[in-house]
Amino acid sequence: MKDENQVTHEGVDPERRAFMGVAAGVTAAMVAPGVILHAVAAVPRSEPVTSDVRWGLLIETSKCVDGCSACVDACDQENGLDLQAKHAQESLENWEHQKAVWIRKVKLQDNQTGRVTNLPLMCQHCEHPPCVDVCPTGASFKRADGIVMVDRHTCIGCRYCMMACPYKARSFIHQESHGQLTSVPRGKGCVESCNLCVHRRDHGQESTACVDACAEAGHEAILFGDLKDPASPIRKRLEDIPNRQIREDLALNTGVRYAGV
Amino acid sequence: MAKAVLRASLVATGLVWALLAQTVPAGDVKRYVVEGSRAAGLESCVEPTERMRREHMEFIKHQRIATVHEGIRGTKHRLSGCVECHISYDAERVPRPIDRRDQFCGACHAFAAVDLNCFDCHAAVPNVSGPAPEVGEAHPTAVVAPSVESRRELGGH
Numbered sequence: 213m214k215d216e217n218q219v220t221h222e223g224v225d226p227e228r229r230a231f232m233g234v235a236a237g238v239t240a241a242m243v244a245p246g247v248i249l250h251a252v253a254a255v256p257r258s259e260p261v262t263s264d265v266r267w268g269l270l271i272e273t274s275k276c277v278d279g280c281s282a283c284v285d286a287c288d289q290e291n292g293l294d295l296q297a298k299h300a301q302e303s304l305e306n307w308e309h310q311k312a313v314w315i316r317k318v319k320l321q322d323n324q325t326g327r328v329t330n331l332p333l334m335c336q337h338c339e340h341p342p343c344v345d346v347c348p349t350g351a352s353f354k355r356a357d358g359i360v361m362v363d364r365h366t367c368i369g370c371r372y373c374m375m376a377c378p379y380k381a382r383s384f385i386h387q388e389s390h391g392q393l394t395s396v397p398r399g400k401g402c403v404e405s406c407n408l409c410v411h412r413r414d415h416g417q418e419s420t421a422c423v424d425a426c427a428e429a430g431h432e433a434i435l436f437g438d439l440k441d442p443a444s445p446i447r448k449r450l451e452d453i454p455n456r457q458i459r460e461d462l463a464l465n466t467g468v469r470y471a472g473v
Numbered sequence: 474m475a476k477a478v479l480r481a482s483l484v485a486t487g488l489v490w491a492l493l494a495q496t497v498p499a500g501d502v503k504r505y506v507v508e509g510s511r512a513a514g515l516e517s518c519v520e521p522t523e524r525m526r527r528e529h530m531e532f533i534k535h536q537r538i539a540t541v542h543e544g545i546r547g548t549k550h551r552l553s554g555c556v557e558c559h560i561s562y563d564a565e566r567v568p569r570p571i572d573r574r575d576q577f578c579g580a581c582h583a584f585a586a587v588d589l590n591c592f593d594c595h596a597a598v599p600n601v602s603g604p605a606p607e608v609g610e611a612h613p614t615a616v617v618a619p620s621v622e623s624r625r626e627l628g629g630h
Contacts (some may be wrong), residue, residue, distance in 0.1 A: 255547070256546035256547025257544050257545055257546050257547075258545060258546075258547070258548070259545070260539075260543035260544065260545060261543055261544040353542065355542065355543075355544065356543075357544070361541075363541045363542065364594060365537055365541070388593070389593075389594070391596075391600065392594065392595065392596045392600065393596060393600050393601070394553050394556070394595075394596040394599060394600050394601055395601070397594040397595040397596065398594055399593040399594030400593065402594075410544070411546075413544065414540075414544045414545075414546045415546065
């Protein structure tokens with residue numbers, strides 16, 4: 213039996229082969245820089261964010277240490293919250309109550325057993341955020357990649373979202389700001405909260421300030437990652453250990469999950 | 474004949490004045506461009522100068538929506554780009570806030586009597602903490618950062 217392929221192989225046109233070679237070379241030359249660019253990454257984002265990813269945190273409360281404020285301090289430093297200063301006439305109590313905080317360290321005690329649990333509480337980046345529902349101007353919004361944030365250009369400072377948030381995650385800026393960071397614009401009269409270090413996301417950096425600080429302090433209680441990627445470390449850890457949402461009865465499907473509460 | 478000469482000379486004087494009027498503001502503006510910055514080596518800003526004068530607010534308004542809602546950064550119409558190129562420095566290399574009445578943005582806004590609110594929230598000097606997010610450009614940002622940081626540590630309100 214004769215192989216039919218044999219027939220086609222015999223009549224190879226050298227010119228056609230040369231053309232194909234050149235075409236392949238040109239295609240490779242045009243595509244390769246794009247591929248390499250994506251592999252190296254770390255350039256500012258030029259395409260709109262998509263819902264292919266959903267950013268989230270997993271907090272293992274058993275690893276969170278009493279008295280440690282590494283995550284809070286790192287957050288303050290990263291987002292310029294440490295530039296806030298108390299007015300001379302303002303009482304310390306009032307200042308503690310009103311200054312902007314994006315992460316709060318919370319200490320829980322079970323009075324029955326005496327067991328103490330520490331955890332950082334920040335914006336929970338809900339899938340169905342109540343703050344977005346109530347915002348009268350559309351300033352409070354959820355980005356395609358799941359980050360809940362405030363568009364300060366349209367925020368009128370009504371603070372309805374602060375009332376609506378079950379986690380007390382949002383702060384209002386009461387005083388004029390000076391010396392802001394280029395990556396985190398913030399000013400008087402707007403509401404703000406944790407945005408999962410959105411400037412880091414858009415510049416292709418891997419984690420958030422709080423996650424880095426917690427790891428640096430040797431606790432590694434916070435894990436950041438893509439909740440939609442089955443291969444991401446956060447998804448694997450979520451599968452491995454028991455975890456839950458805070459106030460899961462509200463069915464908000466939070467992006468921040470807690471283990472050990 | 475004398476009338477014609479007079480008219481011609483008047484027209485010529487007028488033309489010269491018109492030209493001078495054009496060049497004086499241009500010279501003023503040039504003063505605010507940072508030496509060695511990207512702007513210093515360019516004929517005009519990210520758009521032709523005339524368009525920038527009339528439409529810069531439109532450009533940054535579109536940019537802000539793309540950046541805040543879609544996460545698009547590092548484009549040519551970004552506000553931080555204005556600051557990077559047009560900031561000026563005093564003798565100690567400390568940047569002067571760009572919205573001050575004698576600086577690039579502030580001077581023109583004061584002249585035109587238009588409120589300038591951008592810098593109530595946005596940084597009026599290049600102010601980068603940690604690893605510089607704006608990579609790949611030979612700007613004096615990196616040089617400035619330490620002085621700004623130190624001012625910050627002093628608790629400059």
